[in-house]
Amino acid sequence: MSTETQEVAKKSEPLFSKKNRRLMTDPLNENNPITVQVLGICSALAITVKLEPAIVMSLSVFFVLGAGNVIISLMRNLIPNRIRIIVQLVVVASLVILVDQTLKAFLYDVSKQLSVFVGLIITNCIIMGRFEAFALGNTPWKSFLDAVGNAAGYGAILIMVAFVRELFGSGALFGVDVLSWTGIYEIGYVNNGMMLLPPMALIIVAIIIWIQRSRTKSLIEE
């Protein structure tokens, strides 16, 4: 796990300099929060049974991580070192409560779907991990890019896992029975109930890690 604080660039540089772009693209592959840093696994198990909640969860994490990273980064010179984890926790908890309350008031159906999982964003290790490892030592803009990259890397894996689990577990995508159109059930195909249970999410994540490692040279250990 890479938790050491990354270097702050001193000189002023263009908004999307090569270095800044890497902040966004790295977490998609070589530094993916789920498959490489193995953070945020808990939510990857819980909400990947169906595609829709997985996507809404990714968007919520994107919002919380984006806003949180910027807030922490703005306060980084003020936060007393000894209580920095508590400060981070307060920031993420308040943001999550705000998201939850807003969803309940304006997007009631979505909030019903997500139910307890919105609250669980607080426990998502990616968020605290990025606050601690990145936002505390970098400027708001860089922190925002880092948040975008990590949320996208997290969301990509979540959606991949949810796609496999919903398709083979319920024979559906976004709740639409796609497999029944192919007529595959008539020749004796049966949905795999195992796919709906949490362990299969781990196995699918493991398969993704396997494929990723075999394709990305820099990840292959000696």
Added chain:
Amino acid sequence: MDKNSNTYTYIFALIMVTVVAALLSGASIALKDRQEMNVEQEKQQSILKSIGVNLDRAQSAEQFSNYITEQLVIQNGSAIESETSAFDIKMDEAIDLSVEERQVPLYVATKNDTTFYVIPLRGKGLWGPIWGYISLLDDGNTVYGTTFDHKSETPGLGAEIVGDQFQNQFFGKEIMNNGEFVSVSVVKTGASNEHEVDGISGGTITSVGVDKMLDDCLRPYVGYFNNRATALNAE
């Protein structure tokens, strides 16, 4: 000021807590009305859905009084005057009391000149509460429709109780057998008569929960329907 000093740390914590508390309580107060409205509208929507009226939330709130003609509070077989209105009765508290002590709501609905009785249900699933509404025809016996909902049943397994495939089975089932209350049982396989429906494979505990919920929540109304039938016969 020294950032590592105790004083600075305390001041920082104090300011942070105050700001966050103000922000969160502000948001909570500002959004409370809308949130409560959503919950109420959803309840109205579920009640209407159990008599086969499918509307979205906002429409349900508008149309609710057109369909629901009477809201009664039932205790021990008769309609009573109660301090809380029928709509505001909390079912999760009501089911903790014995069948005789319970004050439960009964919604009388009219659709196309036919009268229906809508009964709220509340019980336990595998992971959390399950609830719903069941509508009976005027005879107080034949099931017309159901709405089930749940907090956290397993998606694809127990959560299937909200699906049409499960709920459509209830249409035409009967809760009484020769004047005896038998409820509608959720059985493992092969529902064979008008008092049984098929459970969900892989969702056994949720299915059993629905079974218990139906038995428990319908029971307080049996006396009321019997008394009503006797009164009608006497006329």
